[in-house]
Amino acid sequence: MYTVRPLSARELREGAAERLGGLMADTVDGGASIGFLAPLDRAAAAGWWRALAPDVEAGRLLVWVAETPGEGRIAGTVQLRPAATDNGRHRADVAKLMVHRADRGQGLAGRLLAALESAAGELGLRTLVLDTETDSPAERMYAAAGWTRVGTVPDFATDPAGVPRATTVFYKALPDGAARDEG
DSSP, X not given: OOEEEEEOHHXXXXXXXHHHHHHHHHHHHTTOOSSOOSSOOHHHHHHHHHTTHHHXXXXXXXXXXXXXXXXXXXXXXXXXXXXXXXXXXXXXEEEEEEEOGGGTTSSHHHHHHHHHHHHHHHTTOOEEEEEEETXXXXXXXXXXXXXXXXXXXXXEEEOTTSOEEEEEEEEEEOTTOOOOOOO
């Protein structure tokens, strides 16, 4: 069984970044298009995660992890970035949903998304947006999880091998969330 929980900025600074760097390297080296080229250096990936700590601390970014019990290995993660503009207080971007190749098929992606969606609703967010590589397993997973396909953008990003690929944009409308506090 896995535990899904939010991650703090302190945890990113004190060792979680290294574990997340390993997860990210596995994800990229496995062919997932999440913004990096393969092979991904684990130390560079850990540095990327550590650099997120100020945004997590300020509440500009929320990060969840799925951990294995006992050993505390990070098997998956997802991020939520609420919009920073006044007219976007009701929406957020979902990013970097990753599940380690050894842990796929256990429902972790769905559990991570459910935790993120629940927290987004509690924050008063009503509209979530994400993009993913077209024709990827991730695209099928988002559709199955109730996300609505908006369309595709040709050659939007490259895969980890550097080959341009189309990206599919999705959104999800959350039920009756109240707008975030305007103050």
